[in-house]
Amino acid sequence: MKINVQAMGDYQTNCYIVSVDGKDFIIDPGVGATSWVEQNVKNPVAILNTHGHFDHVWSNDELQKRLNIPLYTPRDDVKMLKDSSWMPALPPSTPDIEVKPDEEFDFDGIKVKFHHFPGHSEGSSMIEIEDAMFSGDFIFERSIGRTDFPYSSPKDMKASLQKFKKFDFDKTLYPGHGGTTTIKQEQAYADYWIQNL
Template sequence: MKIQMQPMGAYQTNCYIVTVDGKDFIVDPGVGATEWVIAHTTNPVAILNTHGHFDHVWSNAELKERLKVPIYCPEGDVFMLEKDPFSQGTPSSRADVAVKPDETVIIEGIGMKFLHFPGHTPGTSAIELGDIWFCGDFLFKGSIGRVDFPYSDPTAMKKSLERAMEYPKNVTLHPGHGPNTTLEAEKRVIPYWIKAI
């Protein structure tokens, strides 16, 4: 597996290109991601959204049009792609596949699981590929996603954090903002955030 990452836009949202068996998966193409993605892919097969916030999906529509690849988004957040609920001027896109909570999808023979961790948004998911999570705005190094936005749910976030604490294996976390970390490392600080919410 090869992972390329580039922070995009004013919020420095991490866009990832994940290459498995020569197939490129684009994770969270944010503001201005299109040209970087095109320059760094050779065989794009899908766009994967961890959740529907504008800074993670801004380039969905343009990339779908130019690369002719489908968009996979957690079903709880597909409305955000279409309706621009935060009035940011986000180009409208449509999920080709609305992924159900904890569903494993097979794309070009590659399996990945959309682990559902609602709270930051209704559909927030960590995309598990092998021993890696692309966790969007669920977990960051030393922190968690905000729960004070429209459509956020602090109670759901607490349950999601408790679920993460019980996850049985260590995985490397590639978050939507900031540096990589591991679930084992974050389990040392998650209890603080459960109490703080």
């Protein structure tokens, strides 16, 4: 597996291209991601959203059309792809697949699982592909996603952190902003965040 990353837009949102067995998965194509993605994919098969915030989904529609590939978005965040009341210039997009909580997909033997961790948004998910976990804005290095946005919930975030603590394996985490970390490293801080939300 090869992982290519580029921070996009004013919020430096990480867009990832994950290449496995000759297939390219595009995760969270943010503001201005289209040209970089087109230059770095050979066989794109899907666009995957960790959640619906504008800085993670901005280039969804453009890439869907230009690459002719399906878009997978967590079901509970689909409404945010069209609701531009808080970001008027957001190009609307429509997912081909509305992902159910904790749903797993099989792309010719490549397993892609959406682990549902609401709190930052209702549909917020971490996407697991082989030895990598793309954590969106749920978990960052020594930090967690904000819970003061529309559709955010401190109560849901606490429950999600409790669920996250139960992972009995370790993988590298690739967050929506900033550098990489690991499941085990961030589990060590989970109780702190639960107590301070």
